Amino acid sequence: MTILGVVESFDDRRGDGEILSDQGERLYFHCVSISDGSRTIEVGTRITGRRRTGHRGRDEVSAIRR
Numbered sequence: 001m002t003i004l005g006v007v008e009s010f011d012d013r014r015g016d017g018e019i020l021s022d023q024g025e026r027l028y029f030h031c032v033s034i035s036d037g038s039r040t041i042e043v044g045t046r047i048t049g050r051r052r053t054g055h056r057g058r059d060e061v062s063a064i065r066r
Contacts, residue, residue, distance in 0.1 A: 001050065002049070002050060003050065003051050005027075005046075005061075006020050007041050007047060008026065008043065010043055015031040015032075016030045017029060017041075027060055028058060035064055036066070049061040049062060049064040
C-alpha cells in the first residue's frame with residue numbers, strides 16, 4: 001500500500017524516525033528505507049513510500065522517496 005506523508009521526526013544518531021501519513025497515522029521508518037541511498041532526511045520533507053510489516057511486527061514505511 002502506498003503511503004503519502006511528512007517526516008515528523010528523525011534521529012540522526014539512531015537513523016530512525018516517524019512519518020505522519022496524510023491519513024493521520026504515525027509510522028516508523030529507518031534510514032535504510034530511503035531509496036536514494038541517503039542516510040538522513042529533514043523533518044517536514046514530503047514523502048511517498050510503501051507500508052510493510054517490520055521485523056517487530058509493527059507497520060513501518062519502506063521504499064521512501066522524496
